[in-house]
Amino acid sequence: MELNAIQKSLLKEVAELDALPVGAYNIRSNGQSAARNTTDEIDIVTKTDKPGIDIIIKPGTKKKSVHIPVIISESGLKENVYNDFFIGEDCDVTIIAGCGISNCGGEDSQHDGIHSFYVGKNSRVRYIERHYGEGTGRGKRLMNPTTVVELAEGASMDMQTSQIGGIDDTLRVTNAVLGENASLAIHDKILTEGEQHAKAEMHVEMNGDGSNCDIISRGVAKEHSLQEVVIGIEGNAACSGHAECDSIIMDKGVILATPQLKATNVDASLIHEAAIGKIAGEQLIKLMTMGLTEKEAEDMVIQGFLR
């Protein structure tokens, strides 16, 4: 399937791809598989019972990547996709996912994706997910991604998720369960503007001794947008968890941050930090003394904050 200019530009935004990637990939465009490549170590199979794919990574696969971008350029398209990742033991892989919607029509476009990761013993996974929306139509751009993570003994996952503008409404749910000595890091970045609404719910359950998690959530709410962040950490073993929820509020934005910590084991050590504030005037002044205008200074502060 040939991609048109809009589809190509979406692909660049969500996966930084100018051409087809190296290694395994599956590109989903307007509800269909547009391109796919499998390798000896990484297989991609279309699900038969529901929309979506299974990505099966053989044990011992090292230094390999999988790209699975989704792009929607048809106004009014609504889809619900299930992608399951089965990652064998002793792997070291990078998975790049993301969804771009370009909606220039009058009807709402919506992508709901459920990504499930079953990470085998001692495997390391780096997961990068970008959400992006554009278009001038009245139709809304909606995304509701759910991420399910199960980390086996000694497994680790580093998730970098971002949604920088363009999505009208989103509910992003992440649920993770950690086994013995498993480790999870989440860096979530979000920027909302206009009348956008974004809600993120993250819940991490640490069930194995020696497990740990570190969640960093950074948000910027501009104009009349609304952001809600719920970060819950549950320690059911000798484990350590840290969550940092940091937001910049601008204009008439609204931010609601809810920390939740639950411990059922005396050796669980859990920390939650949350802060909401506007851009400090002195930060703007400092950058202005270096030649930036107030607007440029503001952009630079936000760009750094959401890096």
Next chain:
Amino acid sequence: MSKWLPDGKERYKGEMLKLENICFEIDDKEILKNIDLEVDDRFVAITGPNGSGKSTLLKIIMGIQAPTSGRIWLDGTDITELSITERANLGISFAFQQPVRFKGLRVRDLLELAGGKKMSGKERFTHACDVLSEVGLCAKEYIDRELNDTLSGGEMKRIEIAMAAARGTKMTLFDEPEAGIDLWSFQSLIKVFEKLHQETDGTIMIISHQERILDIADKIIYLKDGEIIEYGEGKNVMRHLSLDESPSTCAKLQEKAGLAQREAN
């Protein structure tokens, strides 16, 4: 003496900086009183007791605070009505007494910004590394550090000085660079300013209580209660102050300088 520039700005020939009858009031309190000042030397130190208006004076030159009345000229251009940004682009830089921290922005981001648009990306990076070395920080170790609270006060301070100096503008203002730094950096700080004094093409104005900084200044401004009490060559100002009008203040000043010196040693 004066002529009109094409952009409509009145130009006068003369000093790098001229302040004319600058007053600053806040809450009915006079912070600066009728300051007239012409600066044409390369290294001018401003000293005086706390609350004498030193920081306010520098902030008014940078445009961070607007004077209640009076006019400011930079190298022949009337900058009184110009914004901070416009003044920065005309050639004024400012090192804050309390450096600002940024989550997510790295040392290199700001140093490269200081390097300016004229340089290529690679030149900017090399320049950033060079100026870090100048303030005694290992470029390799610091260039990618975030300007957040993982950096100590002393490290922030040195980076702040590097950022202001890196812009290489015709006027660089330092608000008490010695405040809040650790002992090790104090020694290197003096060397940094000695070097800046020797090598810079522009004018440096620096608020300081440090004898060794005052020693290398071409001229010293002694500010008290919002007024310039003395302005002249270093030795004359110091001698005059110690023998004459305000012995108690100067004794304090010398004591302060001596104390910091002893701490540094």
